[in-house]
Amino acid sequence: MVLPVTNQWQCLPTQVPLLDSNSKYVTYYEGTLPLILAAPHGGRLFPTSIPDRTAGNGTVTVTDAYTKDVVLAIAKKIRERTGESPHVVLLQLARTKVDVNREKSEASDSDAGQMVWQEYHNTIQYALEKVNQNHNAGLFIDIHGHGHPENWIELGYLLDNQTLQLSDEELDHSKAKSEASIQNLSKRYPDIMFSSFLRGNSSLGTRLASTHHLRTTPSKQEPNPSQIKKYFSGGYCTQAYGSRDSGDFDAIQIELPKPLRFSASGRDQVTTALCESLAWMLQTFYHVDMRAKM
Numbered sequence: 001m002v003l004p005v006t007n008q009w010q011c012l013p014t015q016v017p018l019l020d021s022n023s024k025y026v027t028y029y030e031g032t033l034p035l036i037l038a039a040p041h042g043g044r045l046f047p048t049s050i051p052d053r054t055a056g057n058g059t060v061t062v063t064d065a066y067t068k069d070v071v072l073a074i075a076k077k078i079r080e081r082t083g084e085s086p087h088v089v090l091l092q093l094a095r096t097k098v099d100v101n102r103e104k105s106e107a108s109d110s111d112a113g114q115m116v117w118q119e120y121h122n123t124i125q126y127a128l129e130k131v132n133q134n135h136n137a138g139l140f141i142d143i144h145g146h147g148h149p150e151n152w153i154e155l156g157y158l159l160d161n162q163t164l165q166l167s168d169e170e171l172d173h174s175k176a177k178s179e180a181s182i183q184n185l186s187k188r189y190p191d192i193m194f195s196s197f198l199r200g201n202s203s204l205g206t207r208l209a210s211t212h213h214l215r216t217t218p219s220k221q222e223p224n225p226s227q228i229k230k231y232f233s234g235g236y237c238t239q240a241y242g243s244r245d246s247g248d249f250d251a252i253q254i255e256l257p258k259p260l261r262f263s264a265s266g267r268d269q270v271t272t273a274l275c276e277s278l279a280w281m282l283q284t285f286y287h288v289d290m291r292a293k294m
């Protein structure tokens with residue numbers, strides 16, 4: 001069922017009133033669901049007032065192309081289908097200037113860049129507090145793009161490739177559960193095995209692969225990336241806003257391959273799949289009654 005559109009989305013983007021700077025580098029769309037969607041590497045503003053990062057050969061500056069579009073499309077589809085909105089946080093400043101998916105000390109060479117880092121994370125903090133006012137658990141989704149040749153979706157839970165080589169039984173009896181960015185989800189449902197949340201019937205990966213036919217790892221179909229493959233297990237934001245260390249928020253890093261970002265049909269396919277799959281997660285595990293609205 002599609003509910004009538006209110007002005008909420010028409011007024012966007014909304015700047016967060018409590019922030020000091022209100023700069024043009026961070027965009028926030030306030031939501032109603034216990035879901036935050038973020039795109040930290042999709043920015044395309046290159047102001048000369050903020051120097052480029054120069055911190056050595058390991059500094060990655062590539063833009064995760066189309067990830068802002070993907071986040072906005074997921075949010076709009078959820079809104080159209082349910083009448084409810086996720087919170088959205090987008091960085092407009094290019095990754096050559098600041099990398100907000102790193103510790104602040106490594107994020108930028110300049111005070112100006114670090115101020116944007118602070119504003120980005122203040123905005124996420126604001127969204128977390130908004131969610132916590134009405135919900136006792138939430139989900140943070142960090143959207144990225146990769147160029148690995150497998151062209152699958154990589155889901156990051158802070159568990160490295162080696163850990164994902166373990167069998168389900170080994171995983172369920174290892175310390176992986178307490179090292180994962182969905183530790184709180186697993187604790188809230190002690191009757192469901194941890195491996196099921198990671199790559200079984202209770203996982204986002206299996207939902208994307210089974211229901212939407214999108215190759216995803218980890219999932220029941222692709223339980224782990226082969227050991228020789230490059231795989232992103234989750235960065236700073238997944239650590240900071242997931243439940244590995246503490247808290248009621250779980251986090252998943254979603255790395256999208258180029259075919260699902262660079263064409264309009266690919267983006268439509270993946271955003272439709274993520275809209276449905278994230279709504280399923282919220283309804284099944286985060287106490288949100290989406291069924292009445294879908």
Ligand SMILES: [Zn+2]
Pocket residue numbers: 041064143144145
């Ligand atoms: Zn990225």
